Amino acid sequence: MKSIARLGVYLTDIFFPPRCVACARAGFVFCDRCAQAVAPVVAPICPHCGRPQLRPLDLCSNCRSGGREALDLVRVATLYSHPLRPAIHALKYSGQPELAAPLARYFVAVAQQPPWLEILAQIDGVIPVPLHAQRLTERGYNQSALLAGAFAERMRLKLAESWLSRARQTRSQVGLNAAERQQNVADAFHADSVVAGKRLLLIDDVFTTGATLAACAQALRQAGAAAVYGLVLSTPAPAIDDDTPGDV
Numbered sequence: 001m002k003s004i005a006r007l008g009v010y011l012t013d014i015f016f017p018p019r020c021v022a023c024a025r026a027g028f029v030f031c032d033r034c035a036q037a038v039a040p041v042v043a044p045i046c047p048h049c050g051r052p053q054l055r056p057l058d059l060c061s062n063c064r065s066g067g068r069e070a071l072d073l074v075r076v077a078t079l080y081s082h083p084l085r086p087a088i089h090a091l092k093y094s095g096q097p098e099l100a101a102p103l104a105r106y107f108v109a110v111a112q113q114p115p116w117l118e119i120l121a122q123i124d125g126v127i128p129v130p131l132h133a134q135r136l137t138e139r140g141y142n143q144s145a146l147l148a149g150a151f152a153e154r155m156r157l158k159l160a161e162s163w164l165s166r167a168r169q170t171r172s173q174v175g176l177n178a179a180e181r182q183q184n185v186a187d188a189f190h191a192d193s194v195v196a197g198k199r200l201l202l203i204d205d206v207f208t209t210g211a212t213l214a215a216c217a218q219a220l221r222q223a224g225a226a227a228v229y230g231l232v233l234s235t236p237a238p239a240i241d242d243d244t245p246g247d248v
Contacts, residue, residue: 021090021099022083030102034083038106041076041235049210050075054238062209070217074230075116076207077106079237088205088234092143100146107151107203107231119229124198125160126152129216130189132166147233148203157201163192164216189219196224207232 020031044053046060048068053060062068078084084103091099111120128148136142145161152159167190202216217228 021094021096022086029096029098030083030087034087035102035105038084039079039081040106040109041079045076048073049207050232051207051210051235052076052079052238068210068214070221070228071202071210071214072227072229073115073119074207074210074213074232075110076232076235077110078234080206080234081237084234091146092139092205095140097141097143097146100143101150103233104147104150104154106233107147108154110231111151111155120155120157120201122199122227123157123201123229125158125163125195126201126203127160127164127216127220129202129204129212130161130164130166132168144204147205151203151231160200163195163200164220165190165192187215189216191219191223191225193223195220197226199227200225200229202228202230203232204230205233207235 017026018029019026020028020034022034023031025031025033041050041052044056045051046053046057046063048059048063048071050073051060051062080088087099087103090096091103110116126148128142128144130145131139131142148161149159151157166188168188200220202213202220204213207213213230213232217230220228
């Protein structure tokens with residue numbers, strides 16, 4: 001049966017070749033040129049949440065406002081800009097799960113940098129930010145779970161998708177400010193008691209204020225997790241000085 005499925009994919013690619021979601025180049029779902037053009041997050045960054053900053057600082061205003069204590073450390077791999085933006089959108093909303101594997105390579109690049117090799121050597125489970133069951137049914141898959149699975153396989157880590165669930169449906173975070181985002185996901189997640197004493201890694205696709213990641217980490221901590229780290233695929237570039245009061 002597997003050979004028949006592979007033949008079907010082969011024939012489909014011959015007669016209906018895939019096109020790069022960013023540049024429409026034939027033969028690739030996300031071509032090498034676009035993959036190499038993705039902008040990584042580089043210093044200066046917030047030492048805690050990993051978001052890019054316009055100048056070096058001890059903590060960004062978002063982290064200084066509190067609510068991030070449950071997360072030991074977060075890093076973001078790339079900037080949410082072209083050509084990565086259409087690739088994430090296609091993975092998330094256009095039914096193209098095959099993009100997860102090529103996009104997970106950006107997590108691997110971060111994992112090669114200190115202190116991540118040391119951190120990952122102690123990780124007991126990789127946990128994707130979960131979708132509510134209704135949204136999972138509508139979409140057909142959880143894009144964060146696909147990213148986490150590809151990364152965990154590459155790094156030979158345990159994928160522990162069942163250790164965290166979304167206890168209630170929430171509004172989309174798009175268009176909400178920082179306070180609204182935090183309220184929207186408050187107590188929205190439930191962690192299994194199996195996480196007690198474990199060191200865990202959360203995986204998500206896009207990091208804006210970090211409210212969702214923080215809510216997930218809080219649920220894991222309340223269930224007894226010893227440490228919770230985060231790796232996120234992408235974040236917007238800073239539009240204004242992150243040290244400005246009121247920045248979200």
